[in-house]
Amino acid sequence: MKVPDDVPLASVCLLGCAVGTGWGAAVNSAQVRPGHTVIVMGIGGIGINAVQGAAHAGASNVIAVDPVAFKREKAKELGATHAVESMAEATELARQFTNGQGADSAIVTVGITTGEHVAQAVSAIRKAGTAVVTGLGDFTAVGVPISLGELTLFQKRLQGSLYGQSNANTDILGQIELYRSGALKLDELITRTYSLDExxxxxxxMHDGLNLRGVVRFDR
Known part of the structure; x- marks a missing residue:
């Protein structure tokens, strides 16, 4: 697929992974609908686009969770209605918005995901809600400390999500159109550009939490 000549490569390069994964995690995997309450755990390159996707899908409440203040601020600029430091705060907020039921979905996009992160997401959702896991951690790690009774009796769904269940051949073209129309923010995701020697x-x-996305420019 050739990128159209009228869109900047420095921005649309983000569609190769982060945008499609995060956007799709909300729109495809979590199946966010108008009026939903959604928690996004981890506001990095993927999480910020899960925020955008949830907002675009019509969620009434999009709760961003990240310990870094800069990322919480950016999340509110790009579609989050609330931004908090911890899952405990997010879970309580979601219950306040839903008469004690919990979030319709919780999307885990933490950079190094553990079983504890997944368990927190499952605990935060309502009956028949969905916890989506698109973050990765230790590939050999096993075990998620969730209640089997809660999983069964509350009919909760735990959904893995690879590239946001997106189809690159069709979805990237659609996202380019969303970008052209202003519905999908790409330029605003780029905190800083770097030359190859930087x-x-x-x-x-990235490790210091200073960027949403950093882009290497080969023409600098």
């Missing part, structure tokens, strides 16, 4: 600084900024 790549190490880019990684450091």
């Amino acid at each position: 790549v190490a600084q880019g990684y450091q900024d």
